[in-house]
Amino acid sequence: MEESRNFIEEIIDSDLASGKVTTVATRFPPEPNGYLHIGHAKSLCINFGIAQKYNGTCNLRFDDTNPCKEDQEYVNSIKADIEWLGFKWDNLYFASDYFDVMFDCAVKLINKGLAYVSDETADEIRERRGTLTEPGIESPYRNRSVEENLKLFYEMRDGKYADGAKVLRAKIDMSSPNVNMRDPIIYRVLHATHHNTGDKWCIYPMYDFAHPIEDAHEGITHSICTLEFEDHRPLYDWVVKNCDFPEPLPQQIEFARLNITNTIMSKRYLKKLVDEGKVLGWDDPRMPTLSGLRRRGIPAEALKDFCERIGVSKANSEVEEGYLYSCVRDNLNQNTDRVLAVFDPLKVVLTNYDGSEELAVENNPNAENVTCRNVPFSRELYIDRSDFALVPPPKYYRLKPDGYVRLKGAYIIHCDEALTDSEGNVTELHCSVVPNSKSGNDESGIKVKGVIQWVDAATCVDVTVRKLQSLLTDPVDGITDFNQRFNEDSMKLVSAKVEPSLKNAKVGDKFQFMRVGYYVLDRDSKDGQLVFNEIVGLKDGFKAGK
Ligand code: ATP
Ligand code: MG
Numbered sequence: 001m002e003e004s005r006n007f008i009e010e011i012i013d014s015d016l017a018s019g020k021v022t023t024v025a026t027r028f029p030p031e032p033n034g035y036l037h038i039g040h041a042k043s044l045c046i047n048f049g050i051a052q053k054y055n056g057t058c059n060l061r062f063d064d065t066n067p068c069k070e071d072q073e074y075v076n077s078i079k080a081d082i083e084w085l086g087f088k089w090d091n092l093y094f095a096s097d098y099f100d101v102m103f104d105c106a107v108k109l110i111n112k113g114l115a116y117v118s119d120e121t122a123d124e125i126r127e128r129r130g131t132l133t134e135p136g137i138e139s140p141y142r143n144r145s146v147e148e149n150l151k152l153f154y155e156m157r158d159g160k161y162a163d164g165a166k167v168l169r170a171k172i173d174m175s176s177p178n179v180n181m182r183d184p185i186i187y188r189v190l191h192a193t194h195h196n197t198g199d200k201w202c203i204y205p206m207y208d209f210a211h212p213i214e215d216a217h218e219g220i221t222h223s224i225c226t227l228e229f230e231d232h233r234p235l236y237d238w239v240v241k242n243c244d245f246p247e248p249l250p251q252q253i254e255f256a257r258l259n260i261t262n263t264i265m266s267k268r269y270l271k272k273l274v275d276e277g278k279v280l281g282w283d284d285p286r287m288p289t290l291s292g293l294r295r296r297g298i299p300a301e302a303l304k305d306f307c308e309r310i311g312v313s314k315a316n317s318e319v320e321e322g323y324l325y326s327c328v329r330d331n332l333n334q335n336t337d338r339v340l341a342v343f344d345p346l347k348v349v350l351t352n353y354d355g356s357e358e359l360a361v362e363n364n365p366n367a368e369n370v371t372c373r374n375v376p377f378s379r380e381l382y383i384d385r386s387d388f389a390l391v392p393p394p395k396y397y398r399l400k401p402d403g404y405v406r407l408k409g410a411y412i413i414h415c416d417e418a419l420t421d422s423e424g425n426v427t428e429l430h431c432s433v434v435p436n437s438k439s440g441n442d443e444s445g446i447k448v449k450g451v452i453q454w455v456d457a458a459t460c461v462d463v464t465v466r467k468l469q470s471l472l473t474d475p476v477d478g479i480t481d482f483n484q485r486f487n488e489d490s491m492k493l494v495s496a497k498v499e500p501s502l503k504n505a506k507v508g509d510k511f512q513f514m515r516v517g518y519y520v521l522d523r524d525s526k527d528g529q530l531v532f533n534e535i536v537g538l539k540d541g542f543k544a545g546k
Helices: 007-018 038-053 072-084 095-111 122-127 146-157 207-218 227-242 267-275 290-295 300-310 321-335 500-504
Strands: 025-028 057-062 092-094 115-118 167-170 185-189 203-205 222-226 251-255 337-339 345-350 356-362 372-378 380-384 404-407 412-420 426-433 454-456 461-468 491-498 510-513 517-521 531-537
Touching: 007 038, 007 222, 007 251, 025 038, 025 207, 025 222, 038 057, 038 222, 038 290, 038 300, 057 072, 057 095, 057 207, 072 290, 092 095, 095 115, 095 146, 095 167, 095 185, 095 203, 095 207, 095 227, 115 146, 146 185, 167 227, 185 207, 203 207, 207 222, 207 227, 222 227, 227 251, 290 300, 300 321, 321 510, 321 517, 321 531, 372 380, 372 454, 372 500, 461 500
Parallel strands: 025 057, 057 092, 222 251, 337 510, 345 426, 461 531
Antiparallel strands: 115 167, 167 185, 185 203, 345 380, 356 372, 380 454, 404 412, 412 426, 461 491, 510 517, 517 531
């Protein structure tokens, strides 16, 4: 069996073939400064997918080396989201547990003459860094002795210096064509309490120094990250090599981050929306966070299917949001029960029908074993106003004066009379049930092309439905600023009448409202007042796979 391989898997295959590695170890390293979003799902699928494919391991590592922004709420939500996607980490680590290891690595570099303490300000360091075309200028502190550097670095650790007064820089090459290699800062003084280590440290490692050490310390073989880090790879390699980690050294591989049209893929901006109360919270069903997508009713499987189908690439691009929705539709079409709901009710009186009955209506025609539920039926019903036309266009197969239509799972009805108000608006239909036309047992001999949804007026339930759109409007005239593209109409509340079986639905249950779309019961449902989120409409112009 020949499976297709993406470029990361090709690298891994050749590393295994050459004997460079014998097992494969990946990690997913979120910074706990927000909730995971759909971009992270892509990274999760790659990292956990590789571990599964190669019978290797994948760690969950909270990259919490920055003391200021982290929060336990984020740690909890990240774990819950990964579990929801169905991934199991082999080990759970916090990068802050390695602060001692990182400190020792820094001391090692100083001892090797590969790091020095500098008294320059952040501005001075930036100014002397040079540009893409000009080399940088060497720091006046670059040639401090090992002894002096050790003494100063210990003093930094012991709290002798104020924030920003001193930094530790790697001593690499101020004229390197790669500005990341021009003596980057690897430790800074920061008197801040850390959520894990408390006040133990007042110096903290920089990301470019910490991350390779975390990887190497855990024995990660392939450290997969997004393209912005490509220029940081020489520094990554420099750190793991000079800190004397054992072979095989971890190898950084970059892929293109996931971008989706009209979708905010930045924790910082998503947090802003939450903080400013523009959305209901991190799990607002419009949010592209995993918790938002979950609350919106998007199945984890559909999300993974989407990540699989878009593939892994080395070139940045933007995926149409419609492509996600087509994956979601494919999944829900297979897996949801159909129910009857009417958004714009038009009363129908069945003038030749008395009493009431329970009709067995099919749940999911795509299920392995198709089951039915009972739906009450009686003399007064509602159909959707859009399913009746007083003056029908040609080839109109729904209800029209003196026309026939089938009520889903029930009978064929004939429209005898349309009542109108003084302005000519239709207010009510008088119809008759065609004898012997019951679904599944139709001996009426009447052929009808249209099948429409309906609800029983006596027993239907009024519910609230949230119609959802992207949080961003389409970019116009080159305006890409999220603040100017915020879609004020992204959530509209409408009412609907639904069949009474939905009173038994549980939060998170998903349905196809027949002929309309897919909906999920939201946790804001209270005291018998049901609230549904629209997951996705039934149809879209977008063609999957094209
Ligand atoms: P943000 O910019 O939204 O804060 P981040 O990259 O800072 O995202 P991290 O918590 O550092 O978020 O990311 C954890 C992992 O998820 C990283 O390996 C990162 O490369 C990956 N990741 C983040 N965003 C995307 C994306 N849009 N597509 C693919 N992978 C992503
Ligand atoms: Mg980040």
